[in-house]
């Protein structure tokens with residue numbers, strides 16, 4: 001599984017609709033990746049802790065809170081999509097656990113946060129909801145939008161990897 005994840009991580013998505021989406025994150029002066037991690041309830045906390053450590057190392061600790069929230073929302077969305085109605089992970093036809101991974105990159109002007117997963121788009125794609133005042137859920141992507149300058153999502157060629165990203169100035 002690890003080999004597959006690393007191969008996926010190193011791929012570049014097709015041009016995105018948004019200019020701010022990173023093309024080759026690894027080519028940026030600052031790059032850090034985590035995963036693949038099983039898309040399990042433990043993943044968001046680990047992803048958030050990793051993000052905080054990386055940002056501190058890059059001298060961007062002031063962004064830790066906002067980025068931690070964004071990463072929590074994006075990874076939680078993957079975990080939710082990766083979990084079946086019985087509460088169990090949606091193993092694929094080969095019995096493999098769904099995975100997610102993170103890419104953080106910066107050119108010192110912009111910071112990009114990317115959360116990728118290997119769930120087929122048939123299981124859902126990011127779609128901001130119009131949460132009513134009484135709704136307890138449906139605000140995650142709204143929060144991502146509020147905390148970032150831009151965000152978006154795309155699917156890699158072959159439909160086997162989905163990426164949701166947010167960019168902060």
Ligand SMILES: Nc1ncnc2c1ncn2[C@@H]1O[C@H](COP(=O)(O)OP(=O)(O)OP(=O)(O)O)[C@@H](O)[C@H]1O
Nearest residue numbers: 077078081124125126127129137138139140141142
């Ligand atoms: N990575 C993803 N894979 C598949 N579907 C996604 C993904 N991210 C988001 N979605 C879809 O987009 C919808 C909106 O996401 P959003 O985070 O705004 O709300 P929510 O997750 O339903 O509720 P909340 O985040 O408030 O707990 C989700 O309900 C889900 O259907």
Ligand SMILES: [Mg+2]
Nearest residue numbers: 073077140141
């Ligand atoms: Mg959510």
